[in-house]
Amino acid sequence: MAEFGVRRVLVGRLRRGDDILAALGGVAAQHAIAVGWVQLLGAVERARLAFYDQSERVYREFTLDEPAEILAGTGNISRTAGSESPFVHLHLTLGDRQGRAWGGHVLEGTRVFACEYTIWVLEGPSLVRHPDAETGLKLWQPG
Template sequence: MIMPHAFRLTLGMDLKQSILAYVKQEEMKAGSLLSCVGCLSQASIRLANESESLELAGPLEILTLSGTLTPEHVHLHISVADRLGRVYGGHLQDGSIVSHTAEICLAEYTNLSFSREPDTTTGFTELVVKEVEL
């Protein structure tokens, strides 16, 4: 069963932490981020090599935001464009601050439970999906 959620973030809110707070508040056990339209005054993005991050000053337009939502962790990837149209992307980190607005649409999966557990192959905590009885 899929349950939609939509909400708006405003000036000064941390994008990642606010989404996680919403997931916790709504007691979501499994979800995904469907869309986000908005802008940031600053962004912190971890690059694919896992050791480097970009710290970008705004104004930045959010082009895409997607990911999986667990009760303890949100794994989100973002792409943003600066005032010259240059695009940057990677893992969304704390410290990415909404400038004017961010309109968030989520899907909650009431028949699933998501968690993250260590994976010896990757060396990271990875998504674990379990079905739950309704």
């Protein structure tokens, strides 16, 4: 377990057509965010999401190729071992026009219609993602 304080809070809006991961990664790089927590809401024009198949240890991708509301968006910012660039790990729950919910791990190609975000920039130890043999995922290494 690690303990953090909040250094500052950034509140902003992404532009229509932005790739949500690339845009948030750009904000993180511009503001030199090493560790942060992300929350967002709004809508997407289309979404590329994935579900992690625990038995096969692979992401199963799917596309929601229609407009959807962002019912909840949450994630974090840290680093991946061997990289100095911020890594945005983001999950979305989306609602379609019939009120059904879709959700998963956000992939490149998720396009913004309108999106407001809040990033809590944290102060504390570095969090770096390393391959985890038990799960097959890149997870924060225990401190």
